[in-house]
Structure formats: C-alpha cells, structure tokens
Amino acid sequence: MKISKAHLEQYHKEGYVVIPGFLDDATLAAAQAAVCADHPTPEAYFADPGRWPVYGTTQFSLLKFPFGHWDTNRLAFYPDMIDAAARALDVDAWGVRFTKGELWAKYSGAIDYDQQFHRDFGNHTLVVPRADHRYKELTTFVFLSDVEPEDGPTAVLPRHLTDHIPLGINRIREEAGWREQEQLATGPAGSLLMYSYDVFHRGTNLVGEGRSRFMVLLDYRREDAPWIARQGWPEVGNHPRMAEAITRISPSDRCLFDIPPPGHEYWNEQTIGDMARRYAGIDMDPYRAALEEPAFSPG
Template identity: 30%
Template sequence: MTGDRVTAEHIAHYRDHGFAVIENFLTAEELRGVREDLRAAVPGWVEYCDDPQAHPCPVDPGSVVGRADVTSFPFAGEHLNAFYLHPELRRFAALNAQTEDLYIEQANVLTKCRGHPRDMDQVMHCDYGNHTLAYPPDLPEYWQTAYLFYFTDVDDDHAPTAVCSWQHYPERLRVPGSFTREKRPELYEKEVKVTVPAGSVLAYSMRTFHRGTQFFADAGRIVGFLTYAPAAWKWLGIVGWSQEAIRPDFRTWIEAATPEERTLFGFPPPGHSYWTEETLEGVGARYPGMNLTPYR
C-alpha cells in the first residue's frame, strides 16, 4: 500500500526506525479548511499561534487545570473531522497491524504555549503506559499506530517533538518505558527534532521513544493526536468513546457518520448479532437522525 501522501519511503522508514515524518500531508486548500474548523474548536488559538505579538494568548497559562486544554473528536465543521478519518492514515495503520479491523482509540486536539503546564522538557518515553493494559510486543498484529498532527508551523523555538530511532535501542524489551537523560543519555543525543510546516504528520509506534520539548519563544502550538488499534484486542486503548456519547455534538456526528466510520469508534457493525428488533428500536430512539437501513 502506498498513496500520494504516505509513500513507500515513509513505510520503510517507519519499519526501520519506528517513526515517519510526513511533511505537508495536507494540501494548502485542506489546511485552510482544517484551520477554519480549528478557529471554532479552539477559539483564539489559530490567531495567537500565527502572530503572538498581535493577538493575546487565549488562556492564562497558569490557570490551565487537568485536561482543560484537550478538545475531543468530533469537532465543529467538516474539514477537521474528515482529516482525522483520512483513508491514507487508516490504510497505513492497517498495513502496520496487518488487519483492516481497526478502531480509533484516541482522537483529540491539544493546545499549549510558553508557560503552560505542559511546557516542559519531558523525559524520553514510550506511549504504551496509558495505551495498553499489557505490553506492546514486536508483533504487527498488536501494533497500534499513533499520529501526531501539527496544525501550526513548528521550529526549534516552538516545542518540537523529539523522537529517537529504534536503531539506538536495539534491546528486545521496552521496559522501563521511560528514561531520564542521566540514565540513557544516548537516547537524547540521537534524538531528532520534528520541525515541520503546518499540515505535517508524525507517525510513531508504541515502542518508540520520544518526548515533548520546551518553548523558547512566547508562542503557541496546536497539535492533534490520533491512534489506531487492532479491534480484536480489548486491552488496547486510551479512552472509551461511550463516555463521549452524552455530548450533543457527538450524537450529531454519530447520526451523520457512515457505518464504516461509526465502526472505527467501536459502534456495532452491520450484520453483527447485536442487531435485533429491540436494539434497532432503541438505537433509533437514541439517534433519531440516523439511517438504520444498513443495520437491518
């Protein structure tokens, strides 16, 4: 599988190094649409990130508590949602896991700026700590594919992600899942900073050491996270989408989505034994705008 955006070179780099940087994944027109949707999803952040001298930071960095800076799928508008469901991202995850039976276990937008609680030099870590109850083996059938989307330009001053190739830690086990600079200095010495234009994507594995870095300018950054997992393994996943189903905008999205898109979020697929006269009636009552024909 190769496409116009995820190329054979990206696939080979991911398999050899545990990550791939896909610059300018979005076309200029797509990026404009996505950024318009972001203006509604995270008000004030696009303007601030584009020109922090002319626009105030949308939040007091010191007042951010918990996950108040996280906005979950679905988002206002159609462009941003369509990007998160882009078929090439799905195909690449399917290629990695060697199955088309996938589900989306994480989909959100994060904002941060200088002085923000997340504005820190993180330690090198793998993300499996909160993405699986077990351990990520080096077996493709268990591979989760994580994507980090950059919706604003990122240079060395704008808290770039740092990632380290598998070539620099050939040991079989990724335990412990994090190391300080003092414990494993070579991970930091060999890291690559992901400095990219807006509309670019970093794909990485749960077995890949990486970290967030600090801002060195009074500025902000908008990123997105998307993670695919093989649907068969219930111990994988950072969130449960049922907790989002009480949101009016999530219900609206469920009603408008295709059956394939719903299934990516764990919704029972057409033809499943779940579908009975009772469940059809119940789902129809809960989501009155949803076309139930494919499930009958």
C-alpha cells in the same frame, strides 16, 4: 495524501515517520479555522495571556475527543488516515479501532513543555508491547500549524538506538546523552507524524517569542487488541459532538468506536429502529440491507 510504501517501511523500521503534505488544503484550512472552537488563536492568546490561565497551569492543555467542531473531529475519519492506520496495523479498514483523540494547543512562555523520553504504552495499556510488533498501536500527530525547531516539535529516538532496552521499561534517564541523538519531527502545517507506542520520544519546549503549536493527536489499534485503550467512548455518548460524529460517519468508520458492522447479529429491527431514534438523521439502510441479506460480510 495516501502514505507511501517507503513511509510505512520507515514507520516499521525506525518506529516513526513524518509525512509532509498529508492533509489536503481544504481539510487543513477548515480544521485550522475550527481550532478556535476549543483554543484561543495565537493573536488572542498573546494579546492577553492572563485571560487564559489554564495554559500556565499544565503542559497538557488539550481537549479530548470529541472536539468542539466537526472540522477537527472529522480528521479522525479522514480517509487517508484510516488507510494509513489500516496499513500500519495490517488490517482492513473495518478492523481499525480509534483509541484516543486530543486537540492540543501550546503557546511559548505559557509553561515549560519539556518532557522526559518515554514510551507511550505506560498509560495506553496495562500490558507491554511485543518485540515482534504484533498488536501494535499507532499514534498520529496531525500538524495544524507549521512546526519548526523552535515550535516545540516532538523529539523521537529512532528504534535502532533503543531496541536493546527491554519493553517493560517506558522511561529513560536524561543523563545518558539521548538528547544529542534525538530527531525533531518538524514539518509544515498539514504534515503527519506517525509513531508506535514502543518508541521513545518526548515533548520539547517552545522557544522564542510568540510561537504556538496546534496538533490533533489520533491513536488507533487493531480490533483484536482490546487491551490497548485510552478513552472509553460510551462515556462521551451524550456529548452532542459525539452524536454528530456517529450520525455522519460511515458504517466502517463506526467500527472505529466498536459499533458492530452491518450484518452483525446485534442488529435486528428493534436495534436498527432505536438507533434511528437515538441519532436523528443517521442512515441505517446499510444495516437494514444486511438484515435482509444475512450472507453480508464487511470488507
């Protein structure tokens, strides 16, 4: 589902928005089935939590992109996601960059998932957000399971409560009564949470028996804000799932990883031919066509 103007306005005004029904049913079902390539199903986990000790050693029980299955990886390129990112960041689709992907599973009782309120920019950039919202980063959480209050929803402080706190500060003390004012990002599987990296939020604990939460977290920035980064994509360049993604996605989606668009001077007969050798099955025709038509410009 394309996000609406009202969703975008809420994202800009309060720094976050939850959009129920964002994923279409088929994409959601395929992604839910694919999660077990990387994490145990709730049935498998709760049948024998001791078999999965990693979930008891850290609350960051997540896998970084690329994940173990195309059906979770492809969420990063879901057309309505790229549309949402482009509109939130005020660029066209060719101008969006992908900065982080995480597939995060949480199971109640494994560990305490409670967090302090923080703004994400602390480990997303070495500089600070701008108060006029230029060069924003967009964080998204794609809900692959229903998230009710007892399922550890992300808790957010709407921007109007915290805008007076200088943007050099990325943690706030708990005793100030913030928890009474937090909003819980709940929603059914298929929902999307969007928030900005200057918004205070925190992870909450899963309470109750046998609860679990599965999320895909995808972050995006504008092409002209290279100081925002979480993952260096070449580092996973030899991962077979990365090669699969680069092969399958469109030229504009490849720009998400800073691969030059068709028509860029990087492309010549040699680089086009050797890309086809590196990525068996990749369609390099758009790059070849742009060689023959130098006036081509993306978008």
